[in-house]
Amino acid sequence: MAMCAPTTAKIPVINVSKIDTDTADRLVAAAASFGFIFIELESTDIEYNNVQHMFELSKKFFASPRSEKEKCAITENNKGWSSMLSETLDPEHQTRGDFKEALNFGEFQGGKAQQPLPSSLVDSETYLSDFFDSCHNLCVRLLQLFAMGLKIDEEAGGKDWFSSRHDKSGPSGSILRLLHYPIIPAEAGYVPEKDIRAGAHSDYGSITLLFQRPGQEGLEILSGGWHPVPVHPESVDTARPPPILVNIGDLLSYWTGGYLKSTVHRVVVPPSASASGEDRYSMAFFCHPVDTAQLIPVPSAFLRERVKKRGAMDTDGEGKVITAAEHLKGRLAATYGWKK
Numbered sequence: 378m379a380m381c382a383p384t385t386a387k388i389p390v391i392n393v394s395k396i397d398t399d400t401a402d403r404l405v406a407a408a409a410s411f412g413f414i415f416i417e418l419e420s421t422d423i424e425y426n427n428v429q430h431m432f433e434l435s436k437k438f439f440a441s442p443r444s445e446k447e448k449c450a451i452t453e454n455n456k457g458w459s460s461m462l463s464e465t466l467d468p469e470h471q472t473r474g475d476f477k478e479a480l481n482f483g484e485f486q487g488g489k490a491q492q493p494l495p496s497s498l499v500d501s502e503t504y505l506s507d508f509f510d511s512c513h514n515l516c517v518r519l520l521q522l523f524a525m526g527l528k529i530d531e532e533a534g535g536k537d538w539f540s541s542r543h544d545k546s547g548p549s550g551s552i553l554r555l556l557h558y559p560i561i562p563a564e565a566g567y568v569p570e571k572d573i574r575a576g577a578h579s580d581y582g583s584i585t586l587l588f589q590r591p592g593q594e595g596l597e598i599l600s601g602g603w604h605p606v607p608v609h610p611e612s613v614d615t616a617r618p619p620p621i622l623v624n625i626g627d628l629l630s631y632w633t634g635g636y637l638k639s640t641v642h643r644v645v646v647p648p649s650a651s652a653s654g655e656d657r658y659s660m661a662f663f664c665h666p667v668d669t670a671q672l673i674p675v676p677s678a679f680l681r682e683r684v685k686k687r688g689a690m691d692t693d694g695e696g697k698v699i700t701a702a703e704h705l706k707g708r709l710a711a712t713y714g715w716k717k
């Protein structure tokens with residue numbers, strides 16, 4: 378039997394310029410079926426110029442000497458640089474780590490980084506902080522829309538139920554991450570069936586924003602088989618900025634008893650990459666609630682009707698509700714091989 382080429386994922390493209398019930402319902406429907414949604418960049422407050430400038434900064438950092446990167450190596454607070462092969466997103470199936478390097482920024486305070494910055498980026502501190510804030514603000518807007526679409530009970534907080542838990546009143550696990558997947562040199566002995574750019578995983582936070590670059594495909598989502606995700610979906614002209622890809626993370630899935638899907642995804646070397654010889658650069662903003670937020674079922678009649686078994690994940694097995702910080706600690710320990 379001939380093998381069929383995998384079909385491209387048909388992820389909806391949504392304009393979020395209005396905070397209204399129509400937009401909210403469309404977002405929730407997409408999140409409940411795919412767990413992934415394209416958001417038109419022009420319908421957000423994020424400027425394409427800034428996205429492009431961020432990619433220039435990313436290139437500059439990843440091109441800097443290894444000795445410079447090592448000065449800000451990642452620590453157990455999840456901030457800093459992780460080198461090629463050091464992170465294993467799918468430890469059960471991978472024999473080698475991910476073929477990528479990454480730089481994680483945690484929250485900035487008063488425009489200042491709370492971690493050592495590499496020398497290539499010290500002059501860009503305010504810029505990085507502003508970009509972090511603009512990503513956070515878009516996530517808050519999306520979280521309000523999700524709360525509206527899920528019809529969260531008014532007396533429990535209604536449209537602000539999620540956003541009030543992401544209000545920067547305390548520390549959180551939010552991370553802005555620059556990613557670089559280099560073209561793999563022959564001597565690395567990359568074996569396509571065994572090795573991978575980013576192993577299969579779901580994201581750990583509430584929602585993730587992903588910025589991709591034209592011509593640098595490679596993301597795939599698991600939905601009855603692996604499906605490639607385009608940078609420009611069919612309905613978006615390639616002359617326009619690539620839309621922002623938003624996906625649901627584990628916390629929003631727990632909070633909604635699995636109604637919103639935290640879809641498994643991975644990054645592979647697409648056949649086109651070896652032909653064009655391009656590295657892949659991407660940027661992810663992982664939005665997390667404040668550390669103390671509890672993983673309890675959201676109060677919503679809409680969900681009570683739709684989800685039979687609620688709160689599979691709301692306790693640690695002994696009846697104690699777990700917090701966002703406790704959940705994150707367990708997930709990071711597994712991917713970096715840190716002790717729990």
Ligand SMILES: O=C(O)CCC(=O)C(=O)O
Nearest residue numbers: 556575580596644659661
């Ligand atoms: O680069 C990408 O496309 C995805 C990265 C990713 O899924 C992650 O870092 O969680």
Ligand SMILES: [Fe+2]
Nearest residue numbers: 578579580642
């Ligand atoms: Fe991811």
